[in-house]
Amino acid sequence: xxxxxxxxxxxxxxxxxxxxxxxxxxxxxxxxxxxxxxxxxxxxxxxxxxxxxxxxxxxxxxxxxxxxxxxxxxxxxxxxxxxxxxxxxxxxxxxxxxxxxxxxxxxxxxxxxxxxxxxxxxxxxxxxxxxxxxxxxxxxxxxxxxxxxxxxxxxxxxxxxxxxxxxxxxxxxxxxxxxxxxxxxxxxxxxxxxxxxxxxxxxxxxxxxxxxxxxxxxxxxxxxxxxxxxxxxxxxxxxxxxxxxxxxxxxxxxxxxxxxxxxxxxxxxxxxxxxxxxxxxxxxxxxxxxxxxxxxxxxxxxxxxxxxxxxxxxxxxxxxxxxxxxxxxxxxxxxxxxxxxxxxxxxxxxxxxxxxxxxxxxxxxxxxxxxxxxxxxxxxxxxxxxxxxxxxxxxxxxxxxxxxxxxxxxxxxxxxxxxxx
RNA sequence: GUGGGUAUAGCUCAGUAGGUUAGAGCACCAGAUUGUGGAUCUGGGGGUCGUCGGUUCGAGCCCGAUUAUCCACCCCA
Numbered sequence: 416x417x418x419x420x421x422x423x424x425x426x427x428x429x430x431x432x433x434x435x436x437x438x439x440x441x442x443x444x445x446x447x448x449x450x451x452x453x454x455x456x457x458x459x460x461x462x463x464x465x466x467x468x469x470x471x472x473x474x475x476x477x478x479x480x481x482x483x484x485x486x487x488x489x490x491x492x493x494x495x496x497x498x499x500x501x502x503x504x505x506x507x508x509x510x511x512x513x514x515x516x517x518x519x520x521x522x523x524x525x526x527x528x529x530x531x532x533x534x535x536x537x538x539x540x541x542x543x544x545x546x547x548x549x550x551x552x553x554x555x556x557x558x559x560x561x562x563x564x565x566x567x568x569x570x571x572x573x574x575x576x577x578x579x580x581x582x583x584x585x586x587x588x589x590x591x592x593x594x595x596x597x598x599x600x601x602x603x604x605x606x607x608x609x610x611x612x613x614x615x616x617x618x619x620x621x622x623x624x625x626x627x628x629x630x631x632x633x634x635x636x637x638x639x640x641x642x643x644x645x646x647x648x649x650x651x652x653x654x655x656x657x658x659x660x661x662x663x664x665x666x667x668x669x670x671x672x673x674x675x676x677x678x679x680x681x682x683x684x685x686x687x688x689x690x691x692x693x694x695x696x697x698x699x700x701x702x703x704x705x706x707x708x709x710x711x712x713x714x715x716x717x718x719x720x721x722x723x724x725x726x727x728x729x730x731x732x733x734x735x736x737x738x739x740x741x742x743x744x745x746x747x748x749x750x751x752x753x754x755x756x757x758x759x760x761x762x763x764x765x766x767x768x769x770x771x772x773x774x775x776x777x778x779x780x781x782x783x784x785x786x787x788x789x790x791x792x793x794x795x796x797x798x799x800x801x802x803x804x805x806x807x808x809x810x811x812x813x814x815x816x817x818x819x820x821x822x823x824x825x826x827x828x829x830x831x832x833x834x835x836x
Numbered sequence: 837g838u839g840g841g842u843a844u845a846g847c848u849c850a851g852u853a854g855g856u857u858a859g860a861g862c863a864c865c866a867g868a869u870u871g872u873g874g875a876u877c878u879g880g881g882g883g884u885c886g887u888c889g890g891u892u893c894g895a896g897c898c899c900g901a902u903u904a905u906c907c908a909c910c911c912c913a
Contacts, residue, residue, distance in 0.1 A: 424904080476911050480837080498913090527913075532837080534907060543913060674912090685913095696913060723913025751871055782872055784865095790873040801871060815873070 425531065425539025427725070436728060439738045441524060443570055444544050448522045451563045453546055456521040458502040464492040470501035470710060472677025474618065481529040495528035498676065499545040500703070500719055507549055508712045517550030517715075524724075535729075536694035542724040546700075549707065552716035554651045557682045557702060558658035560718055564686060564698055565664050571727070572736045573688075576697065579669035580684040581640065582652045583620070586705065588645035593619060595638045603633050620673050639670035651681055678703040682718065691729040698722035740793075745771040746812075746835060747789035751782050751801035759800055765828030771835065790815065796835050800826070 422428060429437060448455070464484050471478050483495035496502055503521060506512070512519045526542050533539060546563060548556050561578065568576055584592055596619045600607065604615065607622065611630050614621040623634045644652065659666055666684075674683050683701035700720020707715040731738070746766060750759040759775050766773035774794065776785045782799065789797050797813040804810040809823040812834045824830045 421904080481911080529912075531911075532909095533905085534909095537912075541913060545913095676912090693908065694912075699913065721913055726913055749872075781870085783870095784873095786873040788873085794873090797873080799872065803871085813872080818873090 423539070425533040425537075427538060427540070435740050436738050437724075440571070440724060440728065444522075444524065444567060447563060447567045447570065448546070450566070451520075451559060453520045453522040453548075453563075456503060456506065456523050457525070458506045458523070459496075460526065461493050461495050462502055462505065464494040466501050466505055466710075467494055467497060470504060470678060470706060471498065475677055477529065477676065481531055483528045483530055496525070497529050498527055499523055499525055499543055499721055500547060500676075500678070500706075503545070503547045503719070504549075504707055504710055504712075504717070507547075508707070508710060513550065513713070513715065518556070519549040520547075521549075522546045527721075534694065535692035536723075536726050538725060543721040544724060544727075545719060545721045547717060547719035549717045550715055552704065554654035554682075555658060556716075557651075557655045557718060558662075560700065560720060561659065561684060562662060562664065564720060564722065567722075568686065568697075571731060572734075573727075573730055574734060575690060576686050576688045576730070578664065578666040578684065578686055579672055580655070580666050580682065581669055581672040582644055582648055582681050583640050583673060583679060583683055583701075584644055584648050585680050588643060588648055592638065592640055592643035595643060596620065596622075599637050600633070606630075606633060623671050623673050634671070641668065641670055648681055655682060674699065674701060678706040678709075680704045684720070686722075688730055690733045691726060694726065696723075697726045697730060742793055742795050743772065744774045744789070744792050744794040746773050746796040746798060746831065747785070747792070747794035748773060748775045749782055749785040749789065749797060749799045750776065751799060754802055755800050755805060758805055762798075762800070762826075762828060762831075766832060769828055769832045771832060798831060 445455070464482070467478055467482065473479070477497050482497050485493055487493050503523065507519060507521075512521075523545050524542065525545070526540050528540050531537055531539060544567075546560060548560055561580075565578070583589070597615065600611075600615050600619055600622055604612070606629050607615065611622045620640075622630060623637060641652065656666070669685075672683050672685055679701040681702045681704065684699070685696050686698040687695045688697055689695055698720055700718065702716070702718035704714075704716045707713070707717055748759050748763050748766070750756060763773045763775045774789075774792065776788065780788070786797065794815055797815055798810050799813070800810060804826055807823075808826050810826045810831075811823055812821040812831060814820070821834050824834055
């Protein structure tokens with residue numbers, strides 16, 4: 416197939432026949448966000464590269480090897496957004512959203528771009544539902560954000576998805592933990608893989624994530640962040656788990672959750688499933704209390720998450736969760752003969768003005784084929800108009816699902832609309 | 837970036853030991869006494885067998901390369 420009709424690697428077309436699934440998902444998301452008091456925000460698809468270097472961290476995989484970066488005609492370095500939080504924080508600062516008072520609670524639905532090797536549940540362009548909660552240091556904000564996700568997953572009917580949380584500490588307790596960690600790994604350095612040797616110097620916490628068998632075994636016995644928290648971080652975690660217990664959200668503490676974006680502090684969490692292959696993280700997020708300050712704002716607490724919509728739909732699909740396909744056509748007006756062409760057009764127009772999805776044939780097809788077509792597009796009702804109907808000024812409305820016909824009713828849009836309702 | 841699988845009609849796939857004009861189901865189109873849908877039946881259109889090269893008298897089938905795709909590692913949603 417020639418390149419002109421081939422989509423780029425790692426991208427996906429949303430087909431018209433699947434659009435209703437996305438609409439459903441987005442409707443559920445918007446309804447949930449509304450219940451939890453989040454307003455939608457939108458922002459550009461690309462940003463200055465500098466933003467992601469600063470916000471995401473220039474040693475992360477996302478920045479080092481996965482960004483779509485190019486120089487524009489004005490000689491600026493531009494990057495297609497690899498994740499949402501950096502853009503939202505930038506927009507928050509640039510537009511002084513804090514000026515309206517804190518907290519600021521926003522959500523977004525947006526595509527992200529990462530130069531990855533595609534596999535199940537992983538694309539180069541994927542879509543995320545994300546939430547950012549600015550201005551609160553309280554653990555109740557953490558609880559709220561997790562509750563929102565829990566609620567969304569619940570109303571989508573998703574089962575067998577596990578909430579895992581961890582605390583990776585704050586600038587106060589992290590140095591102590593990192594030195595304990597480094598000390599532990601250095602004692603077993605000869606058994607670590609090559610990548611982890613580098614990680615030991617750069618960021619030993621990454622070793623906890625390593626899937627190498629030997630490293631994993633070593634990491635299993637490593638000191639855990641939650642055992643080295645400062646009293647404040649400990650209290651934060653205790654409060655969060657208290658909230659979750661109180662509202663009946665089950666979770667597990669997973670000291671292996673470190674997350675690959677540098678800005679996280681204290682709470683990190685993931686919703687993970689094993690039903691869609693190896694890429695089972697459907698949602699991931701956490702707290703980032705230093706990020707806003709690092710990008711030039713006042714010290715402001717914050718947290719958020721990203722939730723992969725493609726993965727969400729995959730989970731629903733594999734769990735057999737049906738999304739109802741809304742009717743595409745309320746009434747099909749079938750015409751019989753050239754003489755009724757104008758009346759058919761007029762009737763369809765008037766039915767639409769009354770808010771109905773009305774359809775007619777424009778290919779000059781026979782009545783039988785028009786009926787088949789009406790059936791194929793799922794028309795709920797059908798009206799056949801021929802010379803006879805025009806002459807006597809009435810027609811019958813056929814209920815396509817019940818296979819019944821009405822008594823003859825006046826051949827005008829209001830009467831037909833009334834019959835349908 | 838590393839590894840493995842796959843590539844035949846719009847879709848899902850057959851294709852037997854290399855051997856005539858490459859098949860099926862679904863979908864699409866047209867019919868089955870011309871004013872009526874989902875079933876059935878009949879017929880039809882549609883494929884340079886991913887691409888390039890090689891082996892062979894002969895390649896959809898064997899070999900090499902390349903591209904695409906799927907899956908896994910890494911990392912992430």
